[in-house]
Amino acid sequence: MDDYVGYRFLPTEQEIISYFLERKTRLPSWTSPTILEVQNICKFEPWDLPKHSPLPPDDRVWYFFNVPASMSPNSNRTCRKTNIGYWKVTGKPRRIRDKQGKKEIGYRKILVFHIGRHPNGVKTNWVMHEYRSCNVPSNKVEYALFRLERKPGDSSDTCNEASGDSAFDSTNDVAAASEVNDNLSEELKLLLDSNRPDCNSLSQLLPPIQPEQRTSYFELDGNSPSEQMEDETEATDTDIFFTEFDAEITQITNI
Numbered sequence: 001m002d003d004y005v006g007y008r009f010l011p012t013e014q015e016i017i018s019y020f021l022e023r024k025t026r027l028p029s030w031t032s033p034t035i036l037e038v039q040n041i042c043k044f045e046p047w048d049l050p051k052h053s054p055l056p057p058d059d060r061v062w063y064f065f066n067v068p069a070s071m072s073p074n075s076n077r078t079c080r081k082t083n084i085g086y087w088k089v090t091g092k093p094r095r096i097r098d099k100q101g102k103k104e105i106g107y108r109k110i111l112v113f114h115i116g117r118h119p120n121g122v123k124t125n126w127v128m129h130e131y132r133s134c135n136v137p138s139n140k141v142e143y144a145l146f147r148l149e150r151k152p153g154d155s156s157d158t159c160n161e162a163s164g165d166s167a168f169d170s171t172n173d174v175a176a177a178s179e180v181n182d183n184l185s186e187e188l189k190l191l192l193d194s195n196r197p198d199c200n201s202l203s204q205l206l207p208p209i210q211p212e213q214r215t216s217y218f219e220l221d222g223n224s225p226s227e228q229m230e231d232e233t234e235a236t237d238t239d240i241f242f243t244e245f246d247a248e249i250t251q252i253t254n255i
Helices: 013-026 170-177 186-193 199-205 225-254
Strands: 061-066 085-097 104-115 122-133 144-150
Touching: 013 085, 013 104, 013 122, 013 144, 085 122
Parallel strands: none
Antiparallel strands: 061 144, 085 104, 104 122, 122 144
16 A cells, blocks of 8 residues: 555445445455454444554544444344443434445444443544445345544544434535534543543543433333322322321211
C-alpha cells in the first residue's frame, strides 16, 4: 500500500455487501489484505481497534470482519459493553440495494461509542457502521463487516444520535452522526481528543454511573409507580372509613 501514493481503501456499500461479505460467507477461510477478522469486536475500546487492522493507524477509517455473538443461546441480542463504555445503536437500519437499485442485498446499522454507562454515557466521535448481508445461506455462518471511523474535528465534535431515514443518506453521514457538545468540561474534552484516553482520569471526570433500570412489577401490571401508589392510598383511606363505621355500629348496638 505504501507504493501507491494517495491510495485509500474506501469500498462502496454495494462492494462491502456483494464482494467482501458474501465472499467471506461462502468461504470463511478467505482473507483480505485490508480487512482482518476480530472476535467480539464490540467489547473493544475504539482506540484499541486500529492496531488490529492492516490499514495505517493514522487513518480515520478501518474495516473488520466479525461473527456476531449473542448474549445467550435463546436471544439474538448482542452484547456491546466495553470496560469503560458501550456501543449504542442509533437511528433505524438502512436498507442497501444493488447498483441498479432494484434488489435489496443487505442493511447497515450505525453504532456510536459512549463512555460511561447507560443512560449517563458521554457520546464520543467514534462511530462504527455494521453491515449485514441478506443472502446468507441457512447452512453458513453469518458474518458482519464493521467500518470503524473517528469523525474529524476536536473532542467537542462528538457523535450525535441519528434519527429518521434521512440521517442515513451518504451525503449527510457526518452531519447526522456528529455535533458540538457544549456541555462537556474542558478537561474531559482534552481527554476524549487523545488517541488513548486515560481510564483513571476519565472515571474522575465522568458523572457517577447509575445502575440500569429494570422493569418493576408496577410496569408489568400496566400501571406506573405513581398510579400504583394512588391506588394503595385510596385502599388505605377506604379501610379507615370502614373501621370507623364498624366502631360507630358497635357503640349504637351497645346502647
